[in-house]
Amino acid sequence: MTKKRERLEVIFDILKDISEHHNSIKPTPLLRRSGLSSNSFSEYYKELISKEFIREIVDEHGKKYVTLSDKGFTFLEKYKLIIGFIGEFEL
Helix, strand or coil: CCCCCCHHHHHHHHHHHHHHCCCCECHHHHHHHHCCCHHHHHHHHHHHHHCCCEEEEECCCCCEEEEECHHHHHHHHHHHHHHHHHHHCCC
16 A cells, blocks of 8 residues: 655645755646646645745737746755655664
8 A cells, every 4th residue: 555645745845846946847747747646736836836836927929838936946945855864764
């Protein structure tokens, strides 16, 4: 049985997916990669926008892309440090 991801793990995974796609991904592929239901994804997505971790960019053709803000990049860095600390001490 697989372990259910914690809230912070889900947020990290969403932000990491954006970062790994050269900081620009369309919302639908991001939803698919998240492994969440569309309702759950929508809640996380709205929260990340409202807390300014991500932003929506619309190009000249009207296509919507999601990018990380500086705050989103900072979260990724600090989360990795915390996970490294936990792993180092086998917690």
